[in-house]
Amino acid sequence: MASSTQFALTLITLTLFQFLTGSYSTTFTIVNKCSYTVWPGILSSAESPPFSTTGFALQPGESNTLAAPPSWSGRLWGRTLCSQDPTGKFSCITGDCDSSAVECAGKNAIPPATLAEFTLNGNGGLDFFDVSLVDGYNLPMLIEPHGETSGGNCMTTGCSVDLNVACPMELKVMSSNGTGVGVACKSACEAFGDPQYCCSGDFATPATCKPSSYSQFFKSSCPRAYSYAYDDGTSTFTCASADYTITFCPTASTSPIKSGNEKYPIPVSDVSGVSDVRHIRTVNNVLMMMSVVFVLMHLVFYRL
Numbered sequence: 328m329a330s331s332t333q334f335a336l337t338l339i340t341l342t343l344f345q346f347l348t349g350s351y352s353t354t355f356t357i358v359n360k361c362s363y364t365v366w367p368g369i370l371s372s373a374e375s376p377p378f379s380t381t382g383f384a385l386q387p388g389e390s391n392t393l394a395a396p397p398s399w400s401g402r403l404w405g406r407t408l409c410s411q412d413p414t415g416k417f418s419c420i421t422g423d424c425d426s427s428a429v430e431c432a433g434k435n436a437i438p439p440a441t442l443a444e445f446t447l448n449g450n451g452g453l454d455f456f457d458v459s460l461v462d463g464y465n466l467p468m469l470i471e472p473h474g475e476t477s478g479g480n481c482m483t484t485g486c487s488v489d490l491n492v493a494c495p496m497e498l499k500v501m502s503s504n505g506t507g508v509g510v511a512c513k514s515a516c517e518a519f520g521d522p523q524y525c526c527s528g529d530f531a532t533p534a535t536c537k538p539s540s541y542s543q544f545f546k547s548s549c550p551r552a553y554s555y556a557y558d559d560g561t562s563t564f565t566c567a568s569a570d571y572t573i574t575f576c577p578t579a580s581t582s583p584i585k586s587g588n589e590k591y592p593i594p595v596s597d598v599s600g601v602s603d604v605r606h607i608r609t610v611n612n613v614l615m616m617m618s619v620v621f622v623l624m625h626l627v628f629y630r631l
Contacts, residue, residue, distance in 0.1 A: 353395040353447050353454070354570045357403070359385035361466070361576035366406040367391075368424050368431040375399045381431040382406075382424070385575075400446040402459075404436045405466050405575045408502075408510060420503060421465035421511040439463020439500060439511045441486060443470050443573050453478045453565040458485040459553035460545045464494075465511040469577045470564075478567030486549035487578045495544065515541035526556035533557040 359365045365385050371377045376396040385391060408420035416427045422440040424431035436442065442459040449455050456470055469485035491499075494512035502510050515524035522528035526536035536557055538546065546554035553562040 352397070353399075353568075354392055355395055355403070356390055356392045356570070356572045357385065358390040358572060358574040359387060359405075359576070360574055362387050363407070364409070365466070365575045366409050366419060366422075366429060367403060367575075368406055368422065368434075368436055369401065369403050370424075370431060370433065370435050371396075371399065371401040375401055377433075381433070382426070382429045384429065395445075395447055398448040400449075402436070402445070403443045403573060404440045405468065406436075406440075407466060421500065436462070438517045439513045440465050441468045443468060443485075445571075453567055454569060455563060455565055456484070456571070457553055457563050458549075458551070459562075460486060460549065461514060461516075461553050461556055461558075463498075463512055463514045463517055464490045464545065465500075467576050467578065469572075469574045471572045471574065472566045472569040473572060474568070474570050478569075479565040480563075481566035481569065482564060484551040484562070484564050485577070486545075486552045488548045490545070490548055493544075493548070495541070498541065514545075515539055524555075 357367050364387070366382060367385060368382045369378050369380065376399070378393055378396065378399075380393070383391060404422050406419035406422035406424070409417065409423075410419075411417045417429055418425075418427070423437050424434035425437060426432050426434045440462055441464050442462060444457050444459055446455040456472075458468055458470055464486065467485075467487045467489060469483060469487055471483045472481055490512050491509040494509055498513040498515065498518050499509040500511035500513060502508050515521070516526075523530045523536070524539055524541065530536040536555070538555055538558075542555040542558070545552065546558070551562060551564075553559075
């Protein structure tokens with residue numbers, strides 16, 4: 328009898344320890360403050376379990392909160408100007424993942440696309456994240472950590488500037504509707520395929536691959552975003568046990584992309600529920616843990 332009681336008490340202790348140290352689930356709240364629909368896409372790295380979804384639509388003002396798999400790594404981006412043809416094939420003018428569906432299902436973003444990149448619970452237990460323009464740019468994006476924001480270089484990062492207007496003509500992706508406006512901005516690597524811009528071949532090391540005038544265009548506008556492959560020093564950020572809000576169009580934009588009502592993108596000021604996400608998640612975790620402890624304590628006293 329004593330051994331059974333001791334076993335049950337040990338089980339309670341281990342369960343509480345796991346709750347305090349290992350049950351934390353990072354949440355991503357994806358917010359669309361654009362005045363047009365954005366279709367987020369999600370790609371998990373080869374060694375990471377997938378999210379519950381790999382693509383969905385966010386109408387203006389909408390948000391979606393997802394629980395990240397433990398130690399997840401991968402990327403997230405926004406697709407714009409999407410439509411479905413008469414055969415049911417889904418495609419987007421920018422950020423398309425070539426899956427022919429809203430769900431990207433393991434497919435990557437076709438450049439140019441603004442990327443949010445994450446490695447959760449990485450070296451030293453820290454989350455590593457960045458916003459990358461290495462594959463070009465298609466819309467403004469910010470990553471904002473919330474909650475426990477310790478762990479070194481833990482701060483908001485991204486690119487809130489509309490680069491589609493100022494994009495150099497040789498990098499600009501034009502709309503296909505004949506209006507002649509820019510809807511995305513290629514990287515120099517994508518535009519020219521030159522190894523010195525791609526950091527490949529003889530330029531595949533930090534010593535040989537240097538910023539170009541094109542990468543400086545991105546960097547001067549968005550100093551915290553990755554502008555070329557070896558831009559780590561000013562572009563990678565770390566947090567410990569944080570949740571993250573990824574926002575499309577965080578500030579006013581002059582982008583030529585229009586919504587169905589022919590209005591230009593403006594930030595949507597009210598996105599309900601975002602500030603309560605962490606509180607709700609915490610309450611749910613505590614209630615779940617209290618239920619587990621109650622059952623285990625009942626077993627202990629029953630055996631006594």
